Amino acid sequence: MSTANAPTRWRSVLPHLDQPLPPDRTPHPQGATGIQVSLPLELVRQSVQPKEYWDIPAEVADAYRVFRPTPLWRARAFERAVDARVPIYVKYEGGNISGSHKLNTALAQAYYYARAGVRELVTGTGAGQWGTALAAACALFGMKCTVFMVGTSLHHKPHRGTLMRTLGAQVHASPSNLTDIARQSTTGVNSLSLAIGEAVEYAARTDGAAFCIGSGETYSILHQSVIGLEAADQLTALDARIDTVVGCVGAGSNFGGIALPFFAAATAAGTRPPHLVAAESATTPKLTRGTYAYDRTDATGTGPMEAMYTIGSSYPIPDAHAAGLRFHGAAKVLSAMRHRDQITATAVGQVQALQAGRLFTRGEMVLPAPESGHALAAAARLAGAGTDTAHGPLRAQRGVLVCVSGHGYLDLSAYQQLMDGELTDDSPDPQALRAAVRGLNRIQQPTRPAPATAPPPRHTLATPHEATATAGSRP
Template sequence: MTAAWRSVLPHLGYDLPPDLTPSQAAGPVSTGLPLELVRQSVSLREWWDIPEEVVAQYRKYRPTPLWRATAFEREVDARVPVYVKYEGGNISGSHKLNTALAQAFYYKRAGITEVVTGTGAGQWGTALAAACAAFGLRCTVFMVGGSLRDKPYRGSLMRLLGATVHASPSGLTSLTEGGNSLALAIGEAVEYARGGEGRAFCIGSGENYSILHQSVIGLEAIEQLDALGAEVDTVVGSVGAGSNFGGIALPFHARHRAGEAEAVRLLAVESSATPKLTRGVYAYDHTDATGSGPMEAMYSIGSSFSIPASHSAGLRFHGAAKLLSAMRHHGSVDAVAVGQREALDAGRRFAVSELVVPAPESGHALAGAARAARESTRGVLVCVSGHGLLDLSAYDQLLAGQVRDLAADEAALAAATAGLRLVEADLTGVK
C-alpha cells in the first residue's frame, strides 16, 4: 500500500484561477479549514506522507482489488482489455472513505469536535460518519431528500455509525430553495456549521485536498497494472464534482508529465442530467446554495439550475472541481455525458458478467468504458467507485422499464448560467 499521496499541481504548467469573494460576503471569506488541508490545496509539493493514524485505517481495506473484466468485455463487445479498479469494499461502500479518514484526522487535530456535511446519494455522508467514528468526532449530515427517500438504508447506516442525519431541505436552516440538489444540502450544512461552537463544515469531493487524498486509487492501479504487465491508453471515471475521477486519473497524468510514462486519455463521464463538462460554461460560480462561500472557476451549469431527480445520484452536482475544470479547459481531460438508462444498463451488464453490483454513479463510468473499449487500441482502466447494494430500487425500475432519461433543457441551462462571470477564454485545445 502506498505511504504517500501524489499531487498533480506541480505538473500542470499553469496556475489555477484564484477564488473570488462573493459580493454579499462581509469581508474575506473564512474557510475554517485545518492548515494542513490548505497547504495540500495550494502547495506545489508533489508527494505528501500519509499520517500513520490514517495509514492504520487505510490498512483495513487497502489496497483495493484490480482485475481484468473479461466477462464484461464479452458483454459489451470490447476490442481491448478492460481493467476494473474496485473501491466498494469498505464500510461506506465507496471511494469516499479515502478522503473522509484523512479529513477527520486533520479536523480532530485542529480541535474540531463536530463536522457537518451535505451528501447526495449518501456515500460521502456514510464515509464521513465512519471516519468520525474512527477518530472520535460528532457528525451531522444533510442528505438530499429525494435520495434519502430512495435509499433509506443509507440513513440507517449513517445513524448506526453515530451520525445525525437530516433530509434536505430540513427546515433547520434558512434555506428552502434549490429543489432536490446537492448544492442545497451543502448550503444547509454550511449554514448549520456556522451556528455552533466546535463545528466545522467538511466537503467530500471537489477540493484539491480531497482529490489529493484519492490519489491512492490511481497510484495503486499503476502498480497493479505494472505487476500484470498490462497497458492501458484510456482511464475512465465518473464525475460528480471530481474526486473519483481525479483519484483514478490524475496519477497517470502526473506520471506522464514527470517523464515516467506515455500519455493516456483521461475520460470523465458525467450524467446527461447535469452536463457541466460537456454543456456547461467555464465560469466563476458558487459551490453551494448559500452563495456566501468563495466563487470558484469551474465548468458549471449554474448553481441555480433546477436538477431533476434521477438515478445519477452522487453525480447530481452543478459544477466540476476547479482542478478538473482547469485541466478540461487546457485540453488534458475529455468528457462524455451518459443518460441514466445507459448507465444502469451498463451496471446491469457488469453485475451479471462480473458478479459485482455497481453504484449508479459507477454505471456511468462503465458505460463510458464500454464506449472507450470499442475505440481504444491498448486497454481501458475504469474505476468502479462503489457498490450498488443500497441502490437496488434503481435497478428494479430499470427492469420494469420505468427509467427515463432527463437530458438538461437548453433554455434552462442558458438561464442558469446567464449571469455567471466567464473565465477568460484565452486558451485553446478544449476537446
C-alpha cells in the same frame, strides 16, 4: 486479480500543470459579511502548494490498511458482454464500510480536523456515500457527525440513513426545518447544493463544529490519489498496457483519484499521458455542455467563487439515478485541465448507465453503484466501437482502466425500475442551461502564470496543534 501495497504517500498533480489554477474570488463586496468555512492548515497547504508527494499520517495509513489496497482485475466477462476490442481493467473501491471511494478522504479530513480541536463535523451528501464515509471516519476519530442528505435520495435509500445513524451520525433530510437557507428557499428543490448550504449554515452557528466536504476540493482529490497509485502498480504487476482511464464525475474526486496520478507520472517522465475520460450524468452535463466560469459551490453563496465548468448553481437538476453525479459544477483542478484539453468528457444517461451496471453484475459478480455505471458505460463505448466526445471520436487502442467507485447494494430500487421499464432519459433544456449561467463571469483565455508565492489564506481557526485557514466549500 491483482493487489499491491497500500501507498504511504499521496501524489499531487499541481506541480505538473502547465499553468496555475485561477484564484478563488470572494462573492461579497468590501466589508460585507457571510458564513465562512474554515480548514486545518495542512488541508490548505495541500490545496495550494506545488509539492508532489505528501506523507500519509500514520493514523490514516493504519485505517487505510483495513481496506486498502483495493482489488484490480481484468473484466473478461464484461468485455465479452460489450464486444470489447481491447482489455478492460477494473479498479474497485466499494469494499469498505462506506461502500465507496469516499472513505479515502473522509479518514484524512477527520484526522486533520480532530488535530485542529474540532469536535463535530457537518456535511451535505447526495446519494449518502460521502455522509456514510464521514460518519465512519468521525466514529474512528471520536468526533460527532451531522449529515444533511438530499431528501429525495434519503427517501429512495432510507437504509443509507440507517447506516449513518448506526455509525453515530445525526441525519437530516434536506430541505429541513433547521436552517434559514432551507426555510427561505422558494423552490423547495431537493439539491446537493442546498444540502451543502444547510450544512455550512448549521456548522457556522454550532460551537466546536466545522463544515467538511469531500469531493471537488483539491485536497480531497489529493487524498484520492491512492486509487491511481495503486492501480499503476497493479497494472505493472499484470504486465498490462492501457491508453485510456475512465472515471465518473460528480464534482471530481473519483475521476481525479484514478486519472490524475497517471497524468502526473507521464508528465514527470516526459511521455504522453493516457486519454483521461470523465463520465458524467446527462442530466448534469457540466463538462460536456457547461460553461467555464466563476460560480458558487453551494446554495448559501457565501463561500469563495471558484472557476469551474458549470451548468449554473441555480439550474433545476432533474431527478435521476445519478446520485452523487448530480452536482452543478466540476472541481477547479479538473475544470482547468478540461479547459486546456488535458482531459475529455462524455455524458451518459441513467438508462444506459444502469444497463451497463447490470451487464457488469451478471458477468463480474459485483453490483456497481449507478454513478459507477456511468463510467462502465463510457468504458464500454471506448473499448468497443468508440464514442463521440466533445473532442471528436475517441477510441482505446491498447486497453481501458475504469474505476468502479462504489457498490450498488443500497441502489437496488434503481435497478428494479430499470427492469420494470420505468426509466427514461430526458435531455436538459438548452434554454434553461443558458439561463442558469447567464451573468456568470466567464473565463475565455487560459490563465496567466502564477505569482512567486500564493496569497495568504483569509481566515483562521484556532487549534492546539497548528494554525489553520479557510477555503471554499464543495461536495
